[in-house]
Amino acid sequence: xxxNNSLLFxxxxxxxDADGIKLINKQINKxxxxxxxxxxxxNKNILNLKTIYPGLLIGSGYGHDFKGDVENDKKEQENxxxxxxxxxxxxxxxxxxxxxxxxxxIRSCFPQRSVKTKKPSKYIEQKTEFxxxxxxxxxxxxxDIDVDALEDEIFHGVRNGKPIQxxxxxxxxxxxxxEIKNTKNQLFxxxxxxxxxxxxxxxxxxxxxxxxxxxxxxxxxxxxxxSKCCPEMTSEKKKNLFEYLITTIGIGAKTxxxxxxxxxxxxxxxxxxxxxxxxxxxxxxxDKTIPLLKQNAPFPGxxxxxxxxxxxxxxxxxRDVCKVKKRKDKNPNLMVGxxxxxxxxxxxxxxxxxxxxxx
Numbered sequence: 001x002x003x004n005n006s007l008l009f010x011x012x013x014x015x016x017d018a019d020g021i022k023l024i025n026k027q028i029n030k031x032x033x034x035x036x037x038x039x040x041x042x043n044k045n046i047l048n049l050k051t052i053y054p055g056l057l058i059g060s061g062y063g064h065d066f067k068g069d070v071e072n073d074k075k076e077q078e079n080x081x082x083x084x085x086x087x088x089x090x091x092x093x094x095x096x097x098x099x100x101x102x103x104x105x106i107r108s109c110f111p112q113r114s115v116k117t118k119k120p121s122k123y124i125e126q127k128t129e130f131x132x133x134x135x136x137x138x139x140x141x142x143x144d145i146d147v148d149a150l151e152d153e154i155f156h157g158v159r160n161g162k163p164i165q166x167x168x169x170x171x172x173x174x175x176x177x178x179e180i181k182n183t184k185n186q187l188f189x190x191x192x193x194x195x196x197x198x199x200x201x202x203x204x205x206x207x208x209x210x211x212x213x214x215x216x217x218x219x220x221x222x223x224x225x226x227s228k229c230c231p232e233m234t235s236e237k238k239k240n241l242f243e244y245l246i247t248t249i250g251i252g253a254k255t256x257x258x259x260x261x262x263x264x265x266x267x268x269x270x271x272x273x274x275x276x277x278x279x280x281x282x283x284x285x286x287d288k289t290i291p292l293l294k295q296n297a298p299f300p301g302x303x304x305x306x307x308x309x310x311x312x313x314x315x316x317x318x319r320d321v322c323k324v325k326k327r328k329d330k331n332p333n334l335m336v337g338x339x340x341x342x343x344x345x346x347x348x349x350x351x352x353x354x355x356x357x358x359x
Contacts, residue, residue, distance in 0.1 A: 003027050005093035005188075009086060009210075013066055021066060021080045028210065031187045034092045036176040039221055041312070042305040042336045045235060047220040047243050049262035050181065055189060056212035056260050058097055059087025060253040084193075084209035089174070095187070095212050097175040097251060102220065103155065105251045106172075106242055110151040114158075138244050141232045149229040154238070159229060167300045167316060168339075170238070171223040181265075182215035189213040217265055220246070225339075235337065283324045283354055289317040293348035298359075301342045303334050313358065315342045324354050331358050 008024050016024055038046070062085025089096040110131060111124040121127070131147045152158040157169045180187055192206040222242065227233035233241075243264065252260035285293070299322075301315030310325045311334055324342070334340070346355040 003031065003093065004091075005031055005095075006088035006090055007093065009064070009082070009088065013064070013081070016066065018080060025080065025082070025190075029186060029188050029190070031093070033177050033180060033187060034094050035178075036089070036092060036094060036096070038219075039173050040223060040304055040314075043221060043223070044337065045222040045224045045239050047222075047239065047246070048178070048265050049218055049220060049243070049246060050265040051212055051214050051216045051218070052261050052263055053214040054191065054211070054258050055214050056095070056097075056216070056251075057086075057209070057253040058095060058101070058212070058251075058260075060084050060209070062087065081208065082190075082210045083207050086210045089176075094177055096177075097218065097220075099172040099174050102175060102246075102251060103172040105249065106245050107151070107155045109245050109249060110155070111147060112151065113148050114152055114156065134241060134244055135233075139233075139237050139240055141230075141237065143230065143232055145230050145233070150227060150233065153227060153229050165300070167302075168225055170225060173221040173223070175218045175220040177212070177216050178219045179217040180213070180215070181217060182213055184213070186213045187216060211259070218262070283322075285322050285324070285348070285354060286317075286320045287350070289320050289322055290348055290350055292317050293322075293344050293354065295344055295347050297344045299342045299344075301340050303336050303338045303340065306336055311358075313340065313342060322354075324356065326356070326358060334358075 005028050008028060013021065013024055064082060064085040066081045086095070087098065088094065109127060111127040112121060113124060128147050131150075132145065135141050135145055149159075153164065154170050157164045157166075177187060189211055190208060191211050192208055194204045194206045196204050220242075222239065224235035224238045226235055227238070247262050247264065249255065250260035250262065254260065299315040299317060301313050303311050304314045304323070305312040306328070309327055311328050311331060312323060312325045314321060314323050316322075328334075331340075341359045343357045343359055344354070345357055348354050
């Protein structure tokens with residue numbers, strides 16, 4: 001089983017001596033990609049983007065220290081240890097990019113007029129024109145778009161001053177590494193930053209830190225809906241807008257000196273848009289939802305996967321998610337991503353098949 005880098009970096013590191021730190025660094029640098037599956041089966045709102053030189057730095061604001069009991073040992077530790085924090089997925093130890101960070105980076109390109117702050121941005125008009133230019137030149141949408149309304153719809157979950165229902169809101173999931181394409185076959189690498197002192201004759205002390213190597217492919221996943229404030233802004237156009245912004249401004253720390261920059265990478269179609277299994281899985285109905293699955297009860301849902309014979313649907317019951325399948329011949333024109341209403345036809349009993357209608 002692969003090492004959990006989060007455990008090594010934030011727990012084992014603190015108790016290690018100089019030799020132990022060298023060993024942990026070596027283990028982290030030998031890490032391979034651990035598969036993290038897509039959040040939504042058959043999701044087409046996927047971007048595959050590759051890090052470019054000098055790499056990606058995420059979580060640098062976290063504290064990171066080592067023990068150093070003995071003075072001589074501590075000096076050697078200072079030379080070997082990573083002294084800047086890093087963000088890892090807690091479960092897999094992979095260097096994921098949190099969804100809120102992706103959302104925040106993209107949102108920073110918008111004017112944010114509706115955000116109440118003590119010191120409004122000086123660049124509101126410039127950002128408005130920047131977004132309009134991308135929409136017109138890159139997305140080929142010629143209608144006049146209300147950028148503020150689009151921003152509220154995507155980032156604040158508000159349309160015409162009213163909250164949008166949860167299942168209609170756009171969601172930004174964590175971006176995860178899926179492939180290493182550099183010659184060293186390294187997921188991680190070392191780097192240094194060298195602060196200087198007021199006394200120009202004082203020796204600078206390089207600070208060692210961990211980064212994601214260049215040429216590592218990340219999968220960015222979103223749950224996007226067609227815009228209602230701008231009908232031409234489909235979920236596909238939104239995805240293309242996000243791709244343009246991410247590859248323009250970057251994500252993470254030290255983007256002003258080149259870190260966190262991405263470029264588009266072409267992957268075989270089977271890796272990008274066809275992650276479906278050969279057969280549709282059986283129904284997945286959490287026990288907590290059973291008392292609510294009563295005759296004529298409606299639930300908002302969507303089509304999440306298809307095979308030759310079946311559509312697979314997902315719908316929310318409170319905070320729980322149910323997944324069910326139904327033959328295509330009942331709803332032959334539906335496509336993956338289409339919104340539907342699931343209406344229960346008979347009270348559900350555990351162990352039986354859910355009888356429902358799709359509207």
